[in-house]
Amino acid sequence: MSALLALLASGAAHALDIRSVSRHGVVLYQAPQDSSKKLFVISRDTPLEALSETDTWVRVRDRDGTLAWVHKADLSTRHFVQAVKPLDVRQRADLDSPVLLHADKDVLLELLDNNHAGWLKVKHRDGVVGYVRIEEVWGA
Structure with a gap:
């Protein structure tokens, strides 16, 4: 056992x-x-x-x-994740947090941090930094 x-x-x-x-x-x-x-x-x-x-x-x-x-x-050792559906990048790791960016399916986001209990801190190519739910992306 x-x-x-x-x-x-x-x-x-x-x-x-x-x-x-x-x-x-x-x-x-x-x-x-x-x-x-x-x-x-x-x-x-x-x-x-x-x-x-x-x-x-x-x-x-x-x-x-x-x-x-x-x-x-x-x-590369840089780590990106890919949106599996349209998603919102939020200001904080919270569904009630303001939306900073709407991203389409397949958008690539650089993974900055994976220590937020189901949320990932990411960076969009335009420089926007925020949070997405881990189940909304592939590659985490």
Whole structure:
């Protein structure tokens, strides 16, 4: 029983390894080699979940669950999240807080902080800093 509890606790503590694309036009491949099939091209700042890696490649999953390989050099340590639906960026981590910005589905927001009990502190590309609900974005 204690082994099961330890396993569950370790899974709950495991955070996703989210990385963002470092430039526009990054190619995602079917296998970790340049000669493999090119699946699609992705834009700068798009968050991807890193699943495993080699010296030069990272296996990733996108918001839709698609698995692919990307050159490690094409990923950034900056962390962005992607709106999964239209959302409001609020002044404080509170639903009654004033709305600073309405963002459309798929808008990318830089993640600044994830320590607000269900809220994320984010920054829009126009400089607006505020809070969104964690369930409104992918990549946190």
